[in-house]
Amino acid sequence: MDYKEMEILEDGIALKEVKHFHPQQIFECGQCFRWTSQNMEKDHYLGIVEGKVLEVKLVENDVYLLGITKEDFQSFFRDYFDLSRDYGKIKGALRKDPLLKKAVSFGFGIRILRQDPFETLISFILSSNNLIPKIREGIRRISEKYGQSIQYKGETYEAFPTPEALSRATEEELRELGLGYRAAYIEKTAKLVYKASHLKKEIEKRALTPEEREILSYDLTYISALPEEECLKALERFPGVGIKVADCVMLFSMGKTGAFPVDVWVKKAMVYFYGTEPKSLPKMRSFAKEKFGSLAGFSQQYLFYYAREKKIRIPEEKK
DNA sequence: CGCCAGGCGGCTA
DNA sequence: TAGCCGCATGGC
Numbered sequence: 001m002d003y004k005e006m007e008i009l010e011d012g013i014a015l016k017e018v019k020h021f022h023p024q025q026i027f028e029c030g031q032c033f034r035w036t037s038q039n040m041e042k043d044h045y046l047g048i049v050e051g052k053v054l055e056v057k058l059v060e061n062d063v064y065l066l067g068i069t070k071e072d073f074q075s076f077f078r079d080y081f082d083l084s085r086d087y088g089k090i091k092g093a094l095r096k097d098p099l100l101k102k103a104v105s106f107g108f109g110i111r112i113l114r115q116d117p118f119e120t121l122i123s124f125i126l127s128s129n130n131l132i133p134k135i136r137e138g139i140r141r142i143s144e145k146y147g148q149s150i151q152y153k154g155e156t157y158e159a160f161p162t163p164e165a166l167s168r169a170t171e172e173e174l175r176e177l178g179l180g181y182r183a184a185y186i187e188k189t190a191k192l193v194y195k196a197s198h199l200k201k202e203i204e205k206r207a208l209t210p211e212e213r214e215i216l217s218y219d220l221t222y223i224s225a226l227p228e229e230e231c232l233k234a235l236e237r238f239p240g241v242g243i244k245v246a247d248c249v250m251l252f253s254m255g256k257t258g259a260f261p262v263d264v265w266v267k268k269a270m271v272y273f274y275g276t277e278p279k280s281l282p283k284m285r286s287f288a289k290e291k292f293g294s295l296a297g298f299s300q301q302y303l304f305y306y307a308r309e310k311k312i313r314i315p316e317e318k319k
Numbered sequence: 320c321g322c323c324a325g326g327c328g329g330c331t332a
Numbered sequence: 333t334a335g336c337c338g339c340a341t342g343g344c
Contacts, residue, residue, distance in 0.1 A: 030325065128326035180340030242327050263325035
């Protein structure tokens with residue numbers, strides 16, 4: 001447990017003496033798109049999560065979670081912030097690698113959030129060959145059009161839509177939101193996820209056709225429970241999902257901490273720290289997975305954050 | 320204007 | 333299986 005005790009406040013809760021928790025590092029290490037810094041502060045963020053708006057504020061060693069109740073925390077947000085995990089132990093193990101030591105010290109307050117699989121899947125489909133600000137804007141527009149609105153401190157925010165709501169979107173509507181060619185992938189994926197979850201409920205009422213039984217395997221709860229390798233294969237069946245997107249979904253929403261997504265930043269970090277062959281992404285991935293095992297996902301976050309914040313570069317000919 | 324961004328799908332050899 | 337190309341979009 002990475003905090004000592006919880007205190008109930010009028011507008012939220014406070015966690016006392018929290019370890020390994022830094023808002024900027026958690027929200028800027030590439031795992032999420034719906035958290036925004038408030039007043040340009042490194043320790044104050046506002047997020048839209050699970051149909052709720054909340055603020056996170058770090059004051060010395062205490063973390064304030066505003067906008068949620070004690071029940072919200074106990075039933076959901078403790079797991080969302082991965083607070084039951086001992087990051088000291090993970091960092092200790094990763095620091096044994098002298099090259100990773102610098103990246104771990106730099107991202108000392110990183111935690112891997114346990115996010116919603118559907119939102120994560122759609123978000124990372126949108127991330128392919130795209131820019132982070134544009135990904136955030138796309139997700140905001142999707143939520144604005146298909147999500148439930150939420151009132152918080154006199155402002156209106158929109159939750160990310162449910163599979164059912166997004167499954168009603170047409171490809172053309174999604175294109176109008178500026179999602180580009182990814183619109184078709186998102187449209188098809190949303191429909192598959194919704195159909196699968198819907199058919200899962202139908203089983204009790206009637207016999208399914210062979211085609212319907214086939215669609216059941218797109219159920220995200222089912223996929224989430226699969227072992228890592230099978231989980232990866234299952235996710236890759238969604239249109240717009242390759243190895244990188246599948247690794248992100250597994251790591252950021254399905255608790256598969258051995259996943260190691262290799263994107264342009266991690267690629268740079270691997271060349272910079274380990275001198276690995278820059279052209280071979282699959283080799284980089286297997287190198288890290290063998291080296292770090294079930295901690296590969298954490299190492300990926302420290303490497304990504306270091307590479308992106310430091311804007312590290314690698315020689316031109318190595319691209 | 321060309322280039323690129325948290326890749327993927329499809330086609331070729 | 334590896335290697336290449338096109339792809340929507342927008343900022344530089």
